[in-house]
Amino acid sequence: MTLIDHASIKPAAAPAKTNSIEQIRYGCAIGAQQTVAAIPRAIPITHCGPGCTDKQFMNLSFYNGFQGGGYGGGAVIPSTNASEREVIFGGGERLDELIDAALKILDADLFVVLTGCISDLVGDDIGGVVSPYQKRGVPIVYAETGGFRGNNFTGHELVTRAIIDQHVGPYEGTRDADLVNVWSLLPYHNTFWRGDLTEIKRVLEGVGLRVNILFGPESKGISEWKAIPKAAFNIVLGPWLGVATARHLEAKYGQPFLHVPALPIGANATTAFLRQVLAFAGRKRRSARAEAFIAEEEARYYKYLEDFSDFYAEYWWGLPAKFAVVGDATYNLALTNFLVNQLGLIPGKQIITDNPPEEFRAGIVEHYRHIADDVSTDVEFEEDSYTIHQKLRATDFGHKAPIIFGTTWERDLAKELKGAIVEVGFPTSYEVVLSRSYVGYRGALTLLEKIYTTTVGASA
Structure with missing residues (x-):
């Protein structure tokens, strides 16, 4: 992965805005x-050009x-x-041959066929191949899931809906008052999703609920997906992903469903989250245990x-006073909330990079404007790293070195600003992550x- 040192680039004038x-x-x-791949014993089958899957x-x-x-x-x-x-x-025909061969060789509880740009552009009838x-x-x-349909956040919502409609199917049974479904972090894209989902499940179970976490090592796999309609309600934990x-x-x-826009980090946020869930569930009878x-x-x-x-x-005296967060909306809002309210740090620049749908942007902006009782800050939406780095260079971080919560793309910039870098999002190429979590009490x-x-x- 090659990093570009923008410090050495001195354009004569500001470049014109492009679509790159x-x-x-x-x-x-x-x-x-x-x-x-994040669903235990589920296997994707991709119908796309050479190299796309890899x-x-x-x-x-x-590299994340x-x-x-x-x-x-x-x-x-x-x-x-x-x-x-x-x-x-x-x-x-080629896809049909591949599916037939995969069924003979691979052992899975669910196969999910995904299309790339080539098959979507030429109009292959994927439903006609899969239906038999x-x-x-x-x-x-x-x-x-052709690339022109959107990014992997879009693809994630398309896949979850496909599994629900084509595999989970209709349900006429009763609801389980103790069971909830959780829709939150984007698996793999969020570097710490495995540990984070484990902690979310742990704290919800700690207050007396049972949880379909759906992804990762704590999920029971397809049996949990089949149990989705049995849950009393859904929890969407994050600013926008999962709402659809x-x-x-x-x-x-x-x-x-209960929509909790801010992923909880720390005791104050996690306790408030749990009490909000319990209130929504009407769980007064078990409040003592909770x-x-x-x-x-x-x-x-x-x-x-x-x-x-x-x-x-x-x-x-040696600790940073101001910070910047560059990353997807879920972690950006959660980190900003924690850093301001738990550590008393001053927000310098917040940039959201996952291109949230327009309908959610005003609400996201409002959360930053009321990030604390006496603190208000702005947030920007930007996908291009060149522009992001120019904005960070123009930010006044005061007389102390800043701390930047970002990605591998910000490592050289942090050195240029004589600050520190904590990689918290895609791509995180200087961290080996197994079960680490940054959310909840333990994270x-x-x-x-x-x-x-x-x-x-x-x-040092």
């Missing part, structure tokens, strides 16, 4: 193969925390590797913070360790 994006921060829609895996998984391929990702993924022949004559297998009882669905899925479930099953869990978690959290305060008090402590270990190291 330098140093991209997401994949294309077929990157939703990673959504499938590039999505290498970018979204390998070195996350690995899992059971059904990476080198496991079957692909048609469509060529000129498929462009001219169509690739339906579905009629035979084969657990297989399809989603049209929750709306669809509300229309399909009459299932209500409050006991919350009290225990908070006591443990603040005991660690008490010990941390010795370092903070002695080393305050916040890990985040504090990372922030101040990085800060001390940068000042």
Whole structure:
């Protein structure tokens, strides 16, 4: 992965605005193969050009925390590797052969066929190819995810809807008052999604709920997806991703949903999140158990913070006062909220990079304007790294070195600004990530360790 040192580039005049994006921060829609790979014992089958599948895996998984391929990702993924022949004559027959071979060789609870630009542009009838297998009882669905349809966030929503409509299907049974579905982080794209979803599930179960977490090592796989209609309600945890899925479930099953825009980091935010969920669930009868869990978690959290305060008090002169966050809306809002309200840092620049739908942008902006009782800040939406870096260079971070929460693309810039860098989003190419989490009670402590270990190291 080559990084460009913009410090050496001195344009004579500001360049004209173009439609190009330098140093991209997401994949294309077929990157939703990673959504499938995140479901235990699910395998994607891609109908796309040569290299598309490998590039999505290498970018979204390998060079992003070195996350690995899992059971059904990476080198496991079957692909048609469509060529000129498929462009001219169509690739339906080639896809049918691939599916038939995959069923003979691979063992999975669900196969998900994903299309790339070639098949979508030539108009291959993917439903016509997949339908006969579905009629035979084969657990297989399809989603049209050509790159021109959007980025991998778009592809993620297309895949979740395809599984719900084609595999979960209609439901006429009763609801389980203790069961909830969680829709939150984008698997693999969010570098810490595995640990974060584990912590979200842990705290929700701690207050007496049972959780369909749907993705990652804590999910039971397709059986959880089949149980989606049985849940009492859905939780959308983040500014926008998952809202479309929750709306669809509300229309399909009459299932209500709770939208919590800010992913909780730290005791205050996590406790507030849990109480909001319990209030929505009407769980007063179990409030004693929930409050006991919350009290225990908070006591443990603040005991660690008490010990941390010795370092903070002695080393305050060497710590950053202002910060910048560059990343997707979910982590950007969560980190800004934590850094302002828990650590008392001053927001310098916040830039959201995942191109949220227009309908959500005004609401996202409003959260930043009321980030704390006495703190208001602005947020910008930008996808191009050149423009992002120019904005960061123009930011007044005061007389202290800033700390930047960003990606590998910001490493050289952080050195230029004589600041510290904490990689928190795609691409994160200087971190090996297994089960690390930055959310909830436990994740916040890990985040504090990372922030101040990085800060001390940068000042050495």
